[in-house]
Amino acid sequence: MQERRNLPQMEVIQELLLPVTRTTMWMWVAFIILGTILAAFGFAIAWMVYWGIGVTGLNRPGMWGFMIVNFVFWIGISHAGVMISAILRLTQAEWRRPVTRAAEVMTMFSLMTALTYPLIHTGRPWRTLYWVFPYDFWRGIFPDVRSALVMDPSAVITYLTGTILFIYITTVPDIAMMRDRATGWRRPLYRVLALGWQNGERQWVIQTATGFLLAALMLSIFVSVHSIVSWDFSFSLDPVWHTSVWAPYFVIGAVHSGVSAAVTLMVLMRWMFGFDKYIREEHFDAIGRLLVVVATAWVFFFMLDVFFALFNQDPRETAVMKMRFEQWPYTLMLVLIFVFGYFIPVPIWMFRKFRRNIKLMFWTSIMVNIGMWSERYWLVIPGLERKYEWTFDWNYYRPGIVEITLIVGSFALVPFLFMCFSKIFPPVSIWEEKEGQYFLQEIKVGKASIPAIVREF
Amino acid sequence: MALRDVLGLYSDIDSAVAGVDKLAEVGIHREDFEVLTNAPYPEGAFGHDHSTSRLGLWPVVGACCGFAVGLLITGGTQVVYPMVTDGKPLFSIPPMVIIMYEGTMLAAVIFTVLGAIFESRLPRFSREIYDTRITDGYIGVLVHSPEERVDSAAAAMRAAGAEDVRMAEKAPAKASQPARAKRKGASA
Numbered sequence: 001m002q003e004r005r006n007l008p009q010m011e012v013i014q015e016l017l018l019p020v021t022r023t024t025m026w027m028w029v030a031f032i033i034l035g036t037i038l039a040a041f042g043f044a045i046a047w048m049v050y051w052g053i054g055v056t057g058l059n060r061p062g063m064w065g066f067m068i069v070n071f072v073f074w075i076g077i078s079h080a081g082v083m084i085s086a087i088l089r090l091t092q093a094e095w096r097r098p099v100t101r102a103a104e105v106m107t108m109f110s111l112m113t114a115l116t117y118p119l120i121h122t123g124r125p126w127r128t129l130y131w132v133f134p135y136d137f138w139r140g141i142f143p144d145v146r147s148a149l150v151m152d153p154s155a156v157i158t159y160l161t162g163t164i165l166f167i168y169i170t171t172v173p174d175i176a177m178m179r180d181r182a183t184g185w186r187r188p189l190y191r192v193l194a195l196g197w198q199n200g201e202r203q204w205v206i207q208t209a210t211g212f213l214l215a216a217l218m219l220s221i222f223v224s225v226h227s228i229v230s231w232d233f234s235f236s237l238d239p240v241w242h243t244s245v246w247a248p249y250f251v252i253g254a255v256h257s258g259v260s261a262a263v264t265l266m267v268l269m270r271w272m273f274g275f276d277k278y279i280r281e282e283h284f285d286a287i288g289r290l291l292v293v294v295a296t297a298w299v300f301f302f303m304l305d306v307f308f309a310l311f312n313q314d315p316r317e318t319a320v321m322k323m324r325f326e327q328w329p330y331t332l333m334l335v336l337i338f339v340f341g342y343f344i345p346v347p348i349w350m351f352r353k354f355r356r357n358i359k360l361m362f363w364t365s366i367m368v369n370i371g372m373w374s375e376r377y378w379l380v381i382p383g384l385e386r387k388y389e390w391t392f393d394w395n396y397y398r399p400g401i402v403e404i405t406l407i408v409g410s411f412a413l414v415p416f417l418f419m420c421f422s423k424i425f426p427p428v429s430i431w432e433e434k435e436g437q438y439f440l441q442e443i444k445v446g447k448a449s450i451p452a453i454v455r456e457f
Numbered sequence: 458m459a460l461r462d463v464l465g466l467y468s469d470i471d472s473a474v475a476g477v478d479k480l481a482e483v484g485i486h487r488e489d490f491e492v493l494t495n496a497p498y499p500e501g502a503f504g505h506d507h508s509t510s511r512l513g514l515w516p517v518v519g520a521c522c523g524f525a526v527g528l529l530i531t532g533g534t535q536v537v538y539p540m541v542t543d544g545k546p547l548f549s550i551p552p553m554v555i556i557m558y559e560g561t562m563l564a565a566v567i568f569t570v571l572g573a574i575f576e577s578r579l580p581r582f583s584r585e586i587y588d589t590r591i592t593d594g595y596i597g598v599l600v601h602s603p604e605e606r607v608d609s610a611a612a613a614m615r616a617a618g619a620e621d622v623r624m625a626e627k628a629p630a631k632a633s634q635p636a637r638a639k640r641k642g643a644s645a
Contacts, residue, residue, distance in 0.1 A: 194583035
């Protein structure tokens, strides 16, 4: 990368540890605002658990509403984190260094948030155990492994466990560094988590090799997870859900929304933590180019999904498609999907000047996720509203205030958890940044002096 | 033979490499010391480290275990708790494959992480001699030296420009040889 600067070791350490060592005024403001929203979120959950899911807009046959839409959305957001991290590690892309940790952490917290929704959506979360975990042997009750609702938790829990371990193992050297500096309650915490890491040569070799191995494993899990999430729907015989294109369509949609969320996160880290020297314009430039490709592929799959529904001439499918394209609020959703998800951001990302404009990248990434959330609503809700042929079985889903609070809460929960993480662990991998500094060299080409990277294969 | 640790601290890579060369001159081989840095350096920057690891085996073993557990849960439970729904076959391969795949990957990841910890000789809470300046950017050369060569090792490191040389108080009580020295190819 051309814009990397050679920085003194201590400067790198001090600047990247800033969120851990100091709480700026903006962080306090963010903590208070997000905490307030989370208080409402907690109250909404308690209210729903106490009164039952009758307080939501869910009613037969539309039993999957805002909460399942949000589950799919956050699973999608979680995808880009590990994808970016894994692909960049495997290809040894130099610009990965400041991005990977934050992207992985975003994955972890998005997954945790996503998992909350199917649990609370059951109305009695503790009873979820009956359906997923095999514990009630003596009554002969056992989860049916043929159900997509058992596959889904197995996939998501695999992904979450893998992500947590991936983050942990790549953070151990930074934890050891903080162990060497920490005082008070942090010292024993870091000491235990660092496992006695000593910065030896062998440990570094193993660390690097583990990064590659886990990246390869996590990539294959990443593809499987959103495919399996899509099968929650497409294994059913409901109109517009029962289609084979949903697995790749969900994966590419997840990448689109997730990479955009990574952009949002990178901008916020620049603004809040002052990481301008590490998260540079060149990173947004590179991700912007990636997003053009991903967004276009996503539109292709969107059209494919519509064509699949129309070509088979099934009256139920056609009726749902008609509703999606002609009835409120799906018409609004459709506009949001295309305008926010593609037609505004992609032309902007085509220009280098705009890709390097941080504010513009921030707002376009937000737009994409408004569009993508609408897309999930557009995909999930209408199929159930017209599940049965007879009109007296039709249903119009309208979310209640409890559900709206739950959705807003999720958008506070992920950043809140990320900020808590940043108060304990560095959100940018310090050892990887220092490794990059070691490999940095200035080379002369004619009269130009160009920063270059020495790379091992 | 009792061994004692000596740690030399260097502020830059050139003097650290000079220290490594000096150690070779006084008969301390590559297998008898390790270099501590705050980030990975290119392989061979301090001479070739001959140690080997079996990290690659861990995910393979994990994947096999995970596959077996996945097969047991999906296949076994369908046999033990037969439940016919909608006339679908009891022993249904496609959904089994999904859970077996996830089980395989989960165990592969867990075993990889366990392997990384084990192969890195962690956890190791009883500290060998160590200096926190290493995480500030200093380069440490940690020598596991026989008692009679401790002084010559320390002198060699000082001669190469070590800013600080520290010695462990006494030889480790438990082992007569450190793990590194026991490995294949070590000639301590």
